[in-house]
Structures are given as C-alpha cells and as structure tokens.
Amino acid sequence: MTEFTPIASLAGGALIGLAAVVLMAFNGRIAGMTGILSGLLPPQENAWQWRTAFIAGAIVAPLLMVLGGAAIPFRVPVSTIALVAGGLLVGIGVTFGNGCPSGHGVCGISRGSIRSVVAVVTFMATAFAAVFIIRHVIGA
Secondary structure (H helix, E strand, O other): OOOOOHHHHHHHHHHHHHHHHHHHHHOOOOOOOHHHOOOOOOOEEEEHHHHHHHHHHHHHHHHHHHHOOHHHOOOOOOOHHHHHHHHHHHHHHHHHHHOOOHHHHHHOOOOHHHHHHHHHHHHHHHHHHHHHHHHHHHOO
C-alpha cells in the first residue's frame, strides 16, 4: 500500500506545473520527457543545452534527496523481463500517441488539446485494464 502524502504530493505537483510553465514561457516548448529526451538523440541544433539541463535535473534531484538523507522506498514486484516488455510497450505507445503522459497530461490538457485529452483517457483506461487483468485475471 502506498503511503498517503497530500502535502508532499501537492508540493510536487505544483513544482511540476511551475517547471512546465517556465519551460513554455522561456522556450515555447512542452515539458514532455520523451520529447525532450528524443530531441537529444541526435542533438537538435540550438536545443541540446536546455534539454540536457532538464534531463540532468530529473536525474540529479532524486540523487540529492538520497544524499541528503531522504529515504525513497520502492520495490519492483515484477521480473526484469516484465520491466523490459513494459518499457517497450510504453515506447511504442508514446511513439504512436505523439507524446508521453507527462506531455499530454500536464501540458496538453492544460492547453485545451483534445488530442491530449483523448491520449490521457487512453493511457488511463489501458492502465486500469492492465492492472485489473494482471491482478485479478492472471493473479500475478
């Protein structure tokens, strides 16, 4: 069971929203992780600096928390094969969906994008179905 942390969750959500607004205001770009990462591979001219900084921040922030003594408890209840398969399916989904949940959910919906609303509804319905099937039908 996940611990209920409304204050930390609200603060984290506010920081994600603030980062999305700042990125849009200063760069005119949407804060979708897959779009930012894919722009680094290969590097796009005049855009690699902010993309590198964004990805580095997403990696360094949790490391700083751990080094500062904060515990980030987690467990992975599935096999490595399941993780790889899930990662591949997510990669296929973000390719066909023209973006990831962070881009569509945080930035697309807030901009009133119908395509993003449809994408998020699809992500959520698929996640609900997958959890139901894995936990209640297969019994894993």
